[in-house]
Amino acid sequence: MNFQHTEDRRMLADSLNRFIAEQYGFDTRDKIARSAEGFSVDMWRRFAELGVIGALFDEAHGGYGGQGFDVAVVFESLGRGLVVEPFLDTLIVGRALAHAGNAAQQETIAALIDGSQIVALAHDEPGSHYEASRVTTRATKRGDQWVLHGAKGVVQHAEQADLLLVSARTSCDLPGGEFDEAGISLFLVPRNAQGVSVRGYRKIDGGRAGEVTLDDVMLDAHAIVGVEGQGFATLEHATGYGLLALAAEALGAMDVTRDYTLDYLRTRKQFGVPIGSFQALQHRMADLLLEIEQARSSVINAAAAIDAPRAERERALSAAKYSTGRIGARVAEESIQLHGGIGMTWELPLSHYAKRLVMIDHQLGDEDHHLARYIALGRSAD
Template identity: 40%
Template sequence: MNFDLSGEQQMLQDSVQRFVQKDYTFKHRRKLVAHGNGFSRDMWRTFGEMGWLGVAVPEAFGGPGFTPVESALIAEQLGRALVLEPYVMCGVFPTALVTRSASGKQRDALLAEIISGETVIAVAHSEREARGVVSHVAATARLMADGAWRLDGHKTLVVGAPAADRLIVVARVAGGVRDDSGLALFIVDPRAPGVTLEPYRLLDGTPAADLLLANVSVDATAVLGTPGSVLAGLQAAVDEAIVASCAELVGDIDDTVDLTAEYLKTRKQFGVPIGSFQALQHRIADMAIDAMQARATLHRALRALTADGETRSVEVSGCKAQTIRSGKFVTQQGIQLHGGYGITDEYKVGHHYRRMLIVDVLFGNMEYHLNRYARRIQEEARTLVA
């Protein structure tokens, strides 16, 4: 795959970069954290007007017809700016899920609402014991005699839920907690009887909530896809969201390197910039190398998204493991090279570290994805030996 940007892709990247530099400064972000709820409806609508939401939705479904590469370009620049509105979790993830699971008028209507920015949809998939296993779903849905469904269960880490107009809930209609079959998707009104949101702020200031479902009734029109057979589409949407979140983290990493390099040029000790000290030059060079490794594995994962099934998902796991490893090293080094001041609220580099910690826990942490990727390498090695 050729990763030289086309003219159109370069224009997209430049437009996002100019926007965040002008309209989403670090000062604006800190004000939103201190005096807002971490989510601006006006800003979300602006994302829609700019054409960023659902950028990878095919033209036939009402989208601009780009690819996950364009989603990654947007996510990277939003990561550099530490944008609080969850572009990946309320933009990339639900559009990928609806595109792959819904059909006909239902699909087109939902995608139109998401792409416009007028409707915020959060996905309630994660559960406390899942730890990255997509098929781990304990929440249940029962089909009643009147044709309605009754939902019960507990979902955790529903990013964007406090601001959401609708929720896409993953529930089990058959089988055991980790069976591949038996999963279904439902559109749920967060204000419906039996729905309880327990909102909180994540470490980086992003709004999220735990979701309690107690005998929640939804009618047949709220079902996305075929109940019991949505795992393939769900896994593909999760993979696309993971890659986009890795792109966002690459933006965090690159900005941390830039901020630290600038700090080393301006901070003086013994009458000279500390960047002239050879030991610190070695450390900033190591940070730059890790940044390049993160970007390289992101490119590999973007290429893998064109594949199918297990091969795609394992490559995506390798990407997440490497970008989190690089993100931890770079952001920790950035804080240290800022003399410890970097961890304070006034310094942007510490916020990049917090964002990295959040990306780590979404869809399974680094250890889960590293082990998953390592198992595939071991299987391939045994095959070669045999």
């Protein structure tokens, strides 16, 4: 199989990397990440004008890409710049709407691509422990309307989102109870709907998230995305692209962290010579470079398998998330140790890359979760 990027993807990567290097330097990024909004609306629209968001969707839904390698190229570049704008949730929610949304909901994708609307995935719940099928938020019928009640945690950009994609259980009397994959439905909820409240907070790796409370939120019948009770398949499909995106983002961050560390080893001197000439440090760095290439292979494999049958696709995605989670944490730890005390300082970009690598591991399931999932998927396929 040929894993070389097409000319269009290479041009996209070059344009995006150049834009980030020239317009989204670390000082700019740090200011945006610590702002009251947690991202820049102006910068978000500039990314949209550059065509970056459109690369995440296929032509049928107003984009010009949408394949696994398109997603990987974009997020690898975003990882290199520690970009905090809401690309991940835009991808996940947009993919869910493209997969199962009605005609009106799919029209929303155009507003995502041009940057005029912000969306967020409201799925994780307190105590869910990364189990995607554990949903306790309830949606009940009241006449021709749906009423939602529950709570969602760690909703990215919740304060600024125009729409929330909320998972809720519409069927409760099932053998698996609150863990049953059946009986889960998805709803498109305006953030300003009556009964929706958000408690925002700053994230340790930059940007903002929020806790969302749904207290008797009334929605019309058209708010449901897809078929009632069959939302889990759509959720798994959409978050699969999110797993690929996070793995690629981690890879981009690892590449930059590697370059910072190599440069430091070449310039920092001890006993009159660069510390990179010490054999012990050379061995540690060589091991790290091999690990990063292993992570790169897992991302390529996941991108190639994104359209494969379910078991093959999900195993490849979990393998990539496990690999980049484990290796990303090691890259963060080793790079800081090789830098010494300066590696921990706020002023050095390296410390921010290290924090982001650690936090990527915890989004959409950490390495332990995905290792167990990979094993379970293999057993079910046998």
